[in-house]
Amino acid sequence: MTSNANAFTNTVDPGNPLHIVPVSGRIGAEIRDISLSADLSDETAAAIRNALARHKVLFFRGQNHLDDAAQEGFAARLGEPMAHPAMPVVAGTSMLELNSADGVRANVWHTDLTGLVALPFASVLRGVVIPDVGGDTVFANTAVAYENLPEELRALADRLWVLHENTRAYEQDIAEYVRQNYLAKVMRAIHPLVHVHPETGERALLLGGQIEGFSKADSQRFTEILQSYVTRLENTVRWRWSTGDVVIWDNRATQHYAIDDYGDQKRVVRRVTLRGEPTVSVDGRRSREVPTVQEKATPAAA
Numbered sequence: 001m002t003s004n005a006n007a008f009t010n011t012v013d014p015g016n017p018l019h020i021v022p023v024s025g026r027i028g029a030e031i032r033d034i035s036l037s038a039d040l041s042d043e044t045a046a047a048i049r050n051a052l053a054r055h056k057v058l059f060f061r062g063q064n065h066l067d068d069a070a071q072e073g074f075a076a077r078l079g080e081p082m083a084h085p086a087m088p089v090v091a092g093t094s095m096l097e098l099n100s101a102d103g104v105r106a107n108v109w110h111t112d113l114t115g116l117v118a119l120p121f122a123s124v125l126r127g128v129v130i131p132d133v134g135g136d137t138v139f140a141n142t143a144v145a146y147e148n149l150p151e152e153l154r155a156l157a158d159r160l161w162v163l164h165e166n167t168r169a170y171e172q173d174i175a176e177y178v179r180q181n182y183l184a185k186v187m188r189a190i191h192p193l194v195h196v197h198p199e200t201g202e203r204a205l206l207l208g209g210q211i212e213g214f215s216k217a218d219s220q221r222f223t224e225i226l227q228s229y230v231t232r233l234e235n236t237v238r239w240r241w242s243t244g245d246v247v248i249w250d251n252r253a254t255q256h257y258a259i260d261d262y263g264d265q266k267r268v269v270r271r272v273t274l275r276g277e278p279t280v281s282v283d284g285r286r287s288r289e290v291p292t293v294q295e296k297a298t299p300a301a302a
């Protein structure tokens, strides 16, 4: 189904018991009157998961009671927490700390950990130290971006596969901390460029790598065209953080960008990543691993 360029799609499901307030027309909703914890009822946890699939990003203000353990306990009600495959974890947890003091600034549009065959399902991020001004995060809806494509482009995109490597996204200026950890472990996976969301059945763009069968230059240019649909302002929502906010994004239907406009102010957020599954193409094929260069060079066993 094609949505019109000015469609309003981010409506509240009247059957959802949570107090949900959409933030923009196509993505993002604030959930009010809730205190997050590991002790939420099954009904509430299911309602949060349903709201996440529908709105793609959920914002919870004022969760200042949460510490690391409680954040992780809450996240475990939605999925299975997994340690970042390359970065150090916060002691005693599976959490990733993104600390401005380490020079970590994810100011590039991306989906998390696309180098994994099992694309993480979601991330649960808590604002620990937030600058007075700046450091917002912007999220984009990759499912509505797909719907916005002209039919001919969708038909082409549906057939393509993309090699994702963690070392590609940060080719230029990267912090030493990232170089030593994130880039020390190579993660490579081939995903369909368009994958079918396992809960909603929507098709979503999964960008950020080298398109199979295209030259590097053509891959870059075609990705730029698709990416321009993802980052149209109509398909995005921007969050102004406060300390104690919790933000959850559906990593299977979004990209995000951490705005690096806060100079030397301190900014610390902590993330629980929830394990996902291999992605599935529109014709039912699954994402797959890529043999390393070394493996490729090894002659096949007799």
Ligand SMILES: [Fe+2]
Pocket (backbone or CB within 6 Å): 106, 110, 111, 112, 256
């Ligand atoms: Fe990220």
